Amino acid sequence: MLEPGSGGLDLGADHYERDLAERGWAGAARARRRPDRHAAPATAAGRAHCAHDEEAPMERAEMLAYCLAKPGAWLDQPWEGDEVVKVGGRIFAFLGSDSGKPTVGIKCGPTREVADEWLHRHPGDASVMPYIGRSGWNTLRLDGGIDDEELTEAVDSSYDMVVAKLPKRERPTA
Template identity: 35%
Template structure:
């Protein structure tokens, strides 16, 4: 999954907007004001990533802690969430090594984890569009 396909898939989620609270280099995707993904270009100097992100777009996605660890074991391009709570967020390096369907599943999961913490009213206004 490349940058453009990622961007389109993220924005296709109901009531999702793209915001830039961390500056122009980091796209933050929110549903009803709650962040469920970030998308940025890896420069290679990201502390603690051993340069793995260099030259690739990277996406941070929310994940339950058990699944986060499992995905890191399965895919070398899934690492603990850069600048995030590493127990609940993964960084996905969009280097082409992870099938698009799996990335879409991870995005869907992140979106639903955030929606599940909303009020019933907000949940219903989103879920009616799925």
């Protein structure tokens, strides 16, 4: 597991640079920003709006780029084939592997009861994450009935909850 600023590339960076370049996202992982065709000005709350084709569901590469655009965010691969996005040393988004259905695992609330709201609103597209679900983590389908704006707001919320729990010296500045 490589820490940001360790002098090496994040795990899997070469693979993802090639993959993102093939999809027209060249430099997205390295630059930690969304490509210009998807970029939008930050809102008053400092959050970027995810602007892409509203007809098509969000793709995994778009969600990865959105997560990496967060201040201090970095890509890690703590388990073979599974990717996570961290801030400081803590995970705020689980993206899993390239194969299978595109999902993102995020902290949907401080407690299981709060996170259960997602299960009630989106019964076919939200599920409790194995092992850590009791702590308010859910898996959300990217290609299901949850609209992109709601997905990005959920990622923003997960990021904010994780950053709030970081020691002040590990919190990103920006």
